[in-house]
Amino acid sequence: MHIVILGNGIAGITAARHIRKLSDHQITVISAESDYFFSRTALMYIYMGHMRLEDTQPYEPWFWEKNRIDLVRGYVEEVNTDQKGLILSDGRTINYDKLLLACGSKSNKFGWPGQDLKGVHGMYSLQDLEAIEYCSDDLEKAVIVGGGLIGIELAEMFHSRHIPVTFLVREDSFWNIVLPKEESAMVNRHILENGIDLRLQTELKEIWGNKGGRVKMVLTNKGEKIPCQFVGLTVGVSPNVEFLHFSNIELGRGILVDEHLRTNVPDVYAAGDCAQLRNPPPGRRPIEAVWYVGRMMGETVAHNIVADIEGTAPVVYDPGIWFNSAKFFDIEYQVYGTVLPNPPENHRSIYWEHPEGRKSIRIVYDKDSNAVLGFNLMGVRYRSEVCLKWIGEKTNIEEVLQNLGLANFDPEFYKEYEAEVVALYNQQSGRNLQLKRKRGLSAVIDFLQGSNA
Numbered sequence: 315m316h317i318v319i320l321g322n323g324i325a326g327i328t329a330a331r332h333i334r335k336l337s338d339h340q341i342t343v344i345s346a347e348s349d350y351f352f353s354r355t356a357l358m359y360i361y362m363g364h365m366r367l368e369d370t371q372p373y374e375p376w377f378w379e380k381n382r383i384d385l386v387r388g389y390v391e392e393v394n395t396d397q398k399g400l401i402l403s404d405g406r407t408i409n410y411d412k413l414l415l416a417c418g419s420k421s422n423k424f425g426w427p428g429q430d431l432k433g434v435h436g437m438y439s440l441q442d443l444e445a446i447e448y449c450s451d452d453l454e455k456a457v458i459v460g461g462g463l464i465g466i467e468l469a470e471m472f473h474s475r476h477i478p479v480t481f482l483v484r485e486d487s488f489w490n491i492v493l494p495k496e497e498s499a500m501v502n503r504h505i506l507e508n509g510i511d512l513r514l515q516t517e518l519k520e521i522w523g524n525k526g527g528r529v530k531m532v533l534t535n536k537g538e539k540i541p542c543q544f545v546g547l548t549v550g551v552s553p554n555v556e557f558l559h560f561s562n563i564e565l566g567r568g569i570l571v572d573e574h575l576r577t578n579v580p581d582v583y584a585a586g587d588c589a590q591l592r593n594p595p596p597g598r599r600p601i602e603a604v605w606y607v608g609r610m611m612g613e614t615v616a617h618n619i620v621a622d623i624e625g626t627a628p629v630v631y632d633p634g635i636w637f638n639s640a641k642f643f644d645i646e647y648q649v650y651g652t653v654l655p656n657p658p659e660n661h662r663s664i665y666w667e668h669p670e671g672r673k674s675i676r677i678v679y680d681k682d683s684n685a686v687l688g689f690n691l692m693g694v695r696y697r698s699e700v701c702l703k704w705i706g707e708k709t710n711i712e713e714v715l716q717n718l719g720l721a722n723f724d725p726e727f728y729k730e731y732e733a734e735v736v737a738l739y740n741q742q743s744g745r746n747l748q749l750k751r752k753r754g755l756s757a758v759i760d761f762l763q764g765s766n767a
Contacts, residue, residue, distance in 0.1 A: 315339040315623050318400065318410035320390055324605055325586025326416035327351040328612025329619070334381050336620045341382065342408065344400065346389035348440050350375065355605055357443050358467045362474040367440075393561045395579045412581050412619050415558075415569055416612070419551035419587040419603050421464075428521030433529035434545045437468045446471070446544075453477050455542040457532050459518045460549035461488050463640050466501075468546045469510050470643055480511040480540055482518055482532075494655050494676065496665055497692055501642045503671060508643050513538075521545055551603055553588040566590045568601050574628045575615040583619060585611035591631075597652065598633055607633060635702050645672055650701040651688030653678050661687065664715075664742070666735045668693070675735050679711040686714045689721075694731065696721040699762055715739055716750050720761050 317333060319326045322345035330341050356370040378385055386408065392401040393413070400408045421436025423429050435445045446468075456472050458465050461483030472479045485491065487498040488505065505512045517535040524530045532540050553568035564570045564578040568590030575583050586608040590600045610633060618628040637650045653676060654661065662681045667674040673693035679686045685708035689701045700721040704714050718732040736749045 315411045316409065317341050317412045317414070317619060318408060319343045319414045319416060320400065321345060321416035321418055321586065321588075322348065322351045322385070323354060323416060323418050323586060323608060324351075325418075325589075325608035325612040325615075326414065328609050329414055329416065329585060329616040330383050331381070332613050332616030333620060334383060336616065337623070339620070339623065340384075342384045342386055342410075344386045344388055344390060344402075344408065346387065349385065349387055350378075352440070354438075357437070357440070358471050361443060361447060361471045391557060393558060393563065393582075395562045395582060398581070410581075412623065413583070414615060414619065415563075415577075415582065415584040415588060416586045416608075417554045417588045420554045421547055422550045422552050423547060424549065426518055426521055428523055428529070429547065431521055431523040431529050431545075432527050433543055434521060434547060436547050436551075437464050437471075438551055446546075449544050450475065450477065453543050455480070455540075456544040456546060457482065457518075457540055457542040458546040458548055459532075460547065461485055462548060462550060463489075464551075465546070465548035466505070466642055468548055469505070470508075473508055473510065473643075478509075478511070480513060480542070481505065482516045482534065483512065483514050484517050486515050488512070488514075490655055492655060494653065494657075494663075494665075494690065496667060497647075497674060497676070497690060498655075500667070500671060500674060500692055501645070504643055504645055518545075551587065553590065553601065555588055566600070573630045574618045575611060575631055576618070581622075583615050585615045595633065598636065602633070604638060606637070610634075635705050637698060637702065645693050646691075646695065648691040648696060648698075649689065650696075650698065651678070651686075651705040653688040653690040664711075664735060664739050666731065666738050668731070673731070675731060677711065677714065677735070679714075683708070684710045684712065686711050695723040697723045697758060700758060703762065711739075712745070712747055716747055717761075719749060719751060720758055 317339050319330055322343050330343055333341055350371050352370040356365055359365040360367055388402040390400050391403050398410050421438045433449050435442050455478050457480045458468050459482045469479050469481055488501045490498040518532060519535050520533040521529055522531040529543055529545050532545060555565055555569055562579050568588050569577060569584035570592055571577055571584050571589050572592055575585050577584055587603040594600045614629060614631045621628045635651055640647045660681050661678055663676050663678045665676045675694055676690035678688040686704050715736050733749050736747050740747055
């Protein structure tokens with residue numbers, strides 16, 4: 315059997331690795347972006363000089379031949395599911411028995427006048443990074459459009475080279491569609507502290523160019539004219555599926571898949587940013603363009619492709635409890651479980667913030683059952699395994715608070731804040747909980763293995 319994987323991102327390569335672990339079938343991976351798999355989340359560090367491209371590649375070049383995974387560099391223009399063939403832009407045709415579409419995302423554009431001028435780019439692909447590098451040589455001013463994680467990464471990249479940045483954010487506070495108001499306000503302050511010209515409630519209206527076709531200015535919805543030589547469009551991403559519009563594969567915003575990551579066409583599957591679940595699990599979105607989701611989908615679809623070939627039982631894709639992590643300049647961010655910017659009436663939270671305004675701990679729980687629902691952490695590190703176990707087992711908030719030291723993952727010489735969180739809860743509730751001083755790897759292992767904390 316010939317299994318062809320379109321896309322060499324985290325979903326496609328995870329699938330390739332697990333298919334090889336499970337079987338001896340022929341595997342071909344096709345990508346137009348790069349020869350080898352690299353960590354997309356590390357692109358910013360290449361620009362900032364912290365890493366080289368080869369440092370972002372988890373596997374050495376010899377890995378692919380040793381594991382009998384054929385790599386093809388090429389751009390697929392058409393998928394002919396009737397003939398089971400992929401037609402490449404150079405005229406080549408590659409046939410498949412099983413096809414996995416893991417073609418990722420593309421940066422959003424919304425039809426702004428001037429969006430195709432020289433010096434206007436997103437920040438998603440290796441080609442985007444190369445274009446940003448090329449534009450940076452004589453760059454005096456950059457404008458970034460969009461208040462999300464990619465936008466703040468791009469702002470930090472330019473800031474590292476002392477390139478002035480104006481940051482246009484449509485909302486009245488940074489990423490407040492995801493962050494509760496206190497954490498969002500913290501990020502606002504931190505962006506300003508780093509010298510970024512943050513313009514809230516400001517949208518891009520037009521991009522103007524010079525006679526050479528390069529960006530020279532943007533016009534905002536407030537009538538402001540901001541001179542610049544680069545515009546970063548970071549208003550989210552969308553599934554990279556345009557080349558499938560004339561295929562038999564059913565599309566929504568992305569490639570529609572069932573719980574086994576199968577499409578409507580036999581022998582065709584999808585995983586990662588391009589996949590749209592027809593019936594997502596409760597509390598989850600149909601499309602989740604997140605690294606760990608791609609990894610989990612890749613492993614699941616690998617099992618199911620091999621299962622379909624061998625006639626064994628498939629597995630259902632289960633993303634588990636939501637989690638994510640990011641960095642806002644110097645502030646690390648972690649979220650586990652359900653933490654909403656506009657929570658329902660039954661959600662309660664304990665929110666502690668350091669007086670310096672760069673660290674916070676939020677624990678969300680259900681006011682009726684007292685079951686812990688989520689953790690939101692800024693500038694403080696907690697162990698994912700511990701937090702996810704508490705959430706999964708619907709642990710009582712008071713038990714969590716008394717054992718909060720188990721979650722702390724900061725180095726031992728860092729200051730601990732768990733006692734302050736417990737004291738805040740006692741003040742709000744009138745209780746007198748005491749923090750149990752259990753910390754360290756052995757205590758964590760005992761807890762995860764089922765011993766009573």
